[in-house]
Amino acid sequence: QSVLTQPPSASGTPGQRVTISCSGSNSNIGRHTVNWYHQLPGTAPKLVIYSNNQRPSGVPDRFSGSKSGTSASLAISGLQSEDESDYYCATWDGSLNVVVFGGGTKLTVL
Amino acid sequence: EVQLVESGGGLVQPGGSLRLSCAASGFTFSTSWMDWVRQAPGKGLEWVANINQGGSETYYVASVKGRFTISRDNAKKSLYLQMNTLRAEDTAVYYCATDLLGATPHWGQGILVTVSS
Numbered sequence: 669q670s671v672l673t674q675p676p677s678a679s680g681t682p683g684q685r686v687t688i689s690c691s692g693s694n695s696n697i698g699r700h701t702v703n704w705y706h707q708l709p710g711t712a713p714k715l716v717i718y719s720n721n722q723r724p725s726g727v728p729d730r731f732s733g734s735k736s737g738t739s740a741s742l743a744i745s746g747l748q749s750e751d752e753s754d755y756y757c758a759t760w761d762g763s764l765n766v767v768v769f770g771g772g773t774k775l776t777v778l
Numbered sequence: 779e780v781q782l783v784e785s786g787g788g789l790v791q792p793g794g795s796l797r798l799s800c801a802a803s804g805f806t807f808s809t810s811w812m813d814w815v816r817q818a819p820g821k822g823l824e825w826v827a828n829i830n831q832g833g834s835e836t837y838y839v840a841s842v843k844g845r846f847t848i849s850r851d852n853a854k855k856s857l858y859l860q861m862n863t864l865r866a867e868d869t870a871v872y873y874c875a876t877d878l879l880g881a882t883p884h885w886g887q888g889i890l891v892t893v894s895s
Contacts, residue, residue: 703883712885713823713885718881758825758879764840766825766838766839767815769815769822771822772822
């Protein structure tokens with residue numbers, strides 16, 4: 669069981685807006701910034717959001733991140749078929765002294 | 779271009795040992811924290827361990843403490859993971875990575891470790 673809780677699945681139709689949540693605690697999300705990764709089967713994860721809400725160059729502005737208290741969210745607007753992927757949140761846990769990942773959310777574009 | 783290339787994976791029997799290596803290039807290895815992350819077949823990402831720039835500070839996930847050792851050789855720009863007393867549940871693709879929680883993370887392509895008799 670992951671320290672960070674994500675819904676196992678999410679879905680939407682092309683053009684829709686979907687949100688993926690990541691719930692933690694005061695020792696992790698509450699005190700540290702969150703990164704979001706997406707991963708296609710058989711490939712290494714790639715960064716989509718860093719420092720809670722910053723987009724790396726090359727990531728479309730359809731992707732946005734936010735954090736409030738002990739929870740973080742990734743929002744994808746104008747959903748496209750190529751957004752179908754597994755998404756993971758990640759942060760540092762200061763009590764456990766470990767990097768923690770969420771369990772991952774499989775996003776399906778219907 | 780940043781490159782991280784893992785090697786040393788393969789099939790090992792339960793209770794056996796394996797040493798993974800990660801060759802780094804394209805960035806200043808000696809000033810970077812380095813991590814190992816794994817992913818069991820069909821499962822999510824699990825962080826395994828990390829090490830600071832000089833190798834004096836290391837952290838491990840609870841499930842590998844006392845069995846795995848992370849180390850580095852800055853002169854060779856290489857990261858290592860010595861894995862002892864391997865269990866079936868250690869079967870996974872192991873990734874070498876840097877700046878995991880930063881703005882410019884980089885990951886290797888991953889290497890498969892299979893623990894089975």
